[in-house]
Amino acid sequence: ELYTAIVDLKEVLQTETVLLNALDNYIQAEQNKLDLLQKYASIYKNQHSEASEDVETFIANPINAYLLVKRLTTDWQNVESLMTMNVGQDYLKNISVYKEHMKFPTDEDLNGAAVALTRLQDTYKLDTSALARGELNGVKYSSELTAADCFELGRQSYNNGDYYHTQLWMREADSRLASETNKTVEKSDILEYLAFSTYKQGNLPLALDLTNKLLDIFPTHPRAYGNKVYYEEQIQKLNNLKIKGDDESSDIYVNDEPAVPKPETPERELYEQLCRGEVTTDIEILSKLRCYYVRNNNPYLLLAPFKIEEAYPEPKIMIFHDVMSDSEIETIKKLAKPRFKRATVQNYKTGELEVAQYRISKSAWLKDEEHKHVKDVCRRVRDMTGLTMETAEELQVVNYGIGGHYEPHYDFARREETHAFKSLGTGNRIATVLFYMSDVPQGGATVFPGIKAAVWPKKGTAAFWYNLHPSGEGDYNTRHAACPVLAGSKWVSNKWIHEKGQEFLRPCGLTPAPFELTA
Ligand SMILES: O=C(O)CCC(=O)C(=O)O
Ligand SMILES: [Fe+2]
Known part of the structure; x- marks a missing residue:
């Protein structure tokens, strides 16, 4: 499944380099063989035409007679063995070894x-x-x-x-x-x-x-x-x-257009329109959104406050600018790459994890202990949200390949999904923090069809939203999707924050969350 991530395709390109080299070498060897045959042919032709000039005299000469016989015996055997020599075999053998050890698409x-x-x-x-x-x-x-x-x-x-x-x-x-x-x-x-x-x-x-x-x-x-x-x-x-x-x-274009495939659902239609940037958030809503700095009474943030942009009021979707440095991004990518696996989704009925066409990407999980940068990012999420990270999931790192996407879904578990997160014992996914670790030249937006909101990837920024209402009910307006990547390689990482431990950090009811108090 190399097509599911851009990083894998890079390795496929390396495989091709090796194969092209092998091909060049083979062509050279085949060329050498043909050159040699060519040389023999011209020597023999010379001798032959000399003989043909005066056959009688030529044959009468015992040395010539000997040479003629020799040409058609040992010499000719050499020619035949050269002709039958399978130069390609060794190269093919090498190539099959490369195929075993290198990334090769299927x-x-x-x-x-x-x-x-x-x-x-x-x-x-x-x-x-x-x-x-x-x-x-x-x-x-x-x-x-x-x-x-x-x-x-x-x-x-x-x-x-x-x-x-x-x-x-x-x-x-x-x-x-x-x-x-x-x-x-x-x-x-x-x-x-x-x-x-x-x-x-x-x-x-x-x-x-x-x-x-x-x-x-x-x-x-x-x-x-x-x-x-x-x-x-x-x-x-x-x-x-x-x-x-x-x-x-x-010719073959007889007027008729191909019958367009099955009608799309309204959500699908809106999802695609949002991905194309044809639909944007309603203007009345947009006009109420703000940008501001947050220091959150946190001494560390006095020098570098969070730069926040609201992307939607309710559910509140916030964009934090410059919250992941280039070197943190490099570290996280490097740690994740060797562990990438095709991203899975939870089967609605069985709770089993499985691959699906509607989620195409590669992902890996990183623990805080693995690197200072991973830990720093986790702390930053705590500072950004005011929530405890004690019960958060590990950092998930994702790379989307050609057309990679994740169709509309909820990050939280619905009531009927009794299997989800049970083993974690930390409750539901209360909030999502999604870091964009690359710019994406075309496509790849995170879109919320229910509320007509879209967040476009920008390296170093992060999107944040609560998946659950303060009551603990799932907020169905947080349904979102990752649009297919049209050009470029999309890297994201996300932190899913769980309910347990947030009881006093995100007060229930209508009280705003801590970061809003100090905004
Ligand atoms: O990559 C994105 O834009 C969204 C990813 C997402 O929704 C998820 O991984 O749950
Ligand atoms: Fe999601």
Whole structure:
């Protein structure tokens, strides 16, 4: 699962460096072999043409006769053994050793990376052609995709039963193919996938049309004719559908757009709009928010008070600026990297931890004792919140990979989730402190669909909110999500603060929390 974190992908790049080196060495060895053969060939040719000039005289000479026989016996054996020498074998052996010891992506990674791309495409409404040109929201980041690259994305979507994206990418593959001088994929392959996914999307006439086009360019195609007959029968059955006109000029884009996938829930819609920055907090609410300094009667904060920005009033979401230094961030990343595991979620019913498509990232947990910096961060959270850290969870460090995200969720356990945090014996997650340890060039916001709030990552800042009402009830407006990362690598770490021990620190009822008293 290398695609789930950017740090792992860095290692994959190193793997590639090694492989490319091995490939270079192999090519060199193969080249040397061919050079040697070339040399033999030219020597033999010289001798041969000399002989051919005057065959009689040449053969009559016993030395020449001997040399001729020698050329075709021992010399030729050398040539043959050189020809049969498998130069690649040793290199292949080396490569398989590298594969064992180095990070090497699997087919699952390829699929995960492809799914991530289609997720980005949907969430950020990215244009397929722009994406194929290597552009993300108008910014060109990478090289262009070939027709074969697009085809592969379509094929991955197809294997996942995602016929909507199959269509989008196969169409893109086809349009790219048209302008390629060195064709990277067969048009018939594109047409076959396109036709079948179109059929799966419920557009029989277009599926038939595409299959006919396929038969035009490949009349003996092993499956096309059978499919054609099948589509025709189905159309006959539906009876009321008519085969689309034979618009020759339109190539395979016969007017119809791919049927858009299932309707989104209102929350999903709002979540994506917030991620895209299309929706922001209501202006009346925004106008009441403040920025201020907090010293909290804490002598340490006299010199460097907390710089606080309110992001939402109720539930109060606060942003603390400059609360994690670059060197703390470096330490935390370094400690976490070797321990990264695919982030898990708690199964609603069983309480078991498991991986899920809706949470894609890698994470690790750090204990205070491991490094002064971890402890310092924990103390700072105490100073920021006025809450005790005695019952807080360890520091969780997270890195999001390509399209990495965490769909809308609560950090607290709902009443029915009886398993959650039971073993900890510290009560529910009363509050969350989320540190942003990197800037994110595009995407990656933390959004709260219920209240239309968004916090954009900024290195060194932290977001804070209470997950529970003072009564201990969960605050359902704290439902939040990590938007997919569109460009860059997103690092966060968070401290989940628990209920136990906070009884006198966060007074119940309407009394404000300690940091607000001294604001
Ligand atoms: O990464 C983010 O922006 C939010 C992460 C989050 O909500 C979580 O880990 O519970
Ligand atoms: Fe969360």
